[in-house]
Amino acid sequence: MAGEKTEKASSKKRRDERKKGNVFQSKDVITVGVIAISFIILRIWMPNIFRFTKNALVKYISLIGTTTYINDRFIVRTFKDIAVTIFQSAGILFISIIIITIILTGAQTKFLISKETIKIKFSKISPLKGIKKMFSIRSLVELAKNLIKISILAYIIYSTISKVLFEVPKLVDVALMSGIKFIFSTILLLVKNVVIAFVAISAFDYLFQWWEYEKNIKMSKQEVKEEYKQLEGDPQVKGKIKEKQRAISMTRMMQQVPKADVIIRNPTHFAIAIKYDLELDSAPIVLAKGKDNIAKKIIEKATENNINMIENKPLARALYNSAEINHEIPLEYYEPIAEILAWVYKLKEKERH
Incomplete structure (x- = not known):
């Protein structure tokens, strides 16, 4: 058929799509990348988190036996100490997550900032188009992907917790910091297993997003001819x-x-x-x-x-x-x-x- 899109997108078509803000990217790659790199940073920064948390707990637990009067200044100072402790412990992680997200997104989109993407388009809130999207191939793939994610996540949580569950009763007899270390190590083990499993999913998502993007920007033979006329000029x-x-x-x-x-x-x-x-x-x-x-x-x-x-x-x-x-x-x-x-x-x- 004349209108069938069978031709690969030209350089001009790709530039035009980019101007519209339509670029290829996989959100799963970004998610897994953020989790994986955050996991590495967390492992490196963990001793400092223990130290900051320990100092705060020791300070305020010791105040339990000596504090007889609580006033506004004491409450403000306490909240400031808590805020400082949280920032010291997790601030570097939050900042890293923001930077990693920007880098991974920019690596795929080449740091595209398009005015078209921030324009209000009422066609996007059309009920008819919404229904069509619900039953599109993309929606079905996203649904299947999300179900697989939930299933894998549930299995990893169950298998990880079941392995350490018998250790939980022993936490009653251990020191507070040992208990905190145990909880953190369990969380890190859980994150590690999730990252390993989700790398495969993100790889599939990357390939699918690339395939769908290339399919959507394909051109018909007539469009190729029209574009050639625009670039080279109509012979007439x-x-x-x-x-x-x-x-x-x-x-x-x-x-x-x-x-x-x-x-x-x-x-x-x-x-x-x-x-x-x-x-x-x-x-x-x-x-x-x-x-x-x-x-x-x-x-x-x-x-x-x-x-x-x-x-x-x-x-x-x-x-x-x-x-x-x-x-x-x-x-x-x-x-x-x-x-x-x-x-x-x-x-x-x-x-x-």
Whole structure:
């Protein structure tokens, strides 16, 4: 079918889609990347988290036995200490998550910021389109993917907790910090297992998103032709433009014929209009040249303006092939043209007398 999209998207199509904010990216890759890198940072930063938490707990547990009066200053100081402890413990993690998200998103979108994506489009809240999206291939894939994620997540949580569940009763007899370390290590083990499992899902999601994006931006053969016309120019339009340019050039050239000193012709096949101003020009200038019908028009224009004409078949043909309009004649024709111009000047001198 003519409208069937079977062709790969062109570079222009990709640039246009990018301007609209339609770029390829996998959110699962970003999610897994954030979790994985955050996990590594958490492992490295964990001793500091223990230290900050321990200092805060020791400080305020010790105050339980000595504090008899609580006022506004005490509450404000307490909240400040808690805020500082939280920032010291988790601040670097929060900042890292923001930076990682920006980097992973930018790596896929090439840091695209498009005005089109922030425009309000009422078509997006259309109930009909919403229903269509619910039963699209994308929605079904997303549903299947989410069900798989939930199932894997539930299994990992169950298997991880079941392995350490028998250790929980023993926490009653251990020190507070040991209990906290146990909880943190369990959480890290859980995150590690989740990351390993979700890497496979993110790889699948990346391939699916790439396949769907490429499919959506495919072009029909007609679209490829239309784009080619836009880039290269419609042949009909280009032809008309060239025709108009030729007409303008012809008009300008014919307007210069009355300024010529002499027309060298052959006798009707070629016509060359020559002008030479001793004070302004270093060599004779070709004002106009033409072949067949154009030559005929040059001769007619010259006759109307009483321009001297001379027949010289070899010279007319040679100048037509080698000389350019509004340029000096080639060096090898200086001598014959000089002789012709001398003849013209003699005729003009006789006419004056």
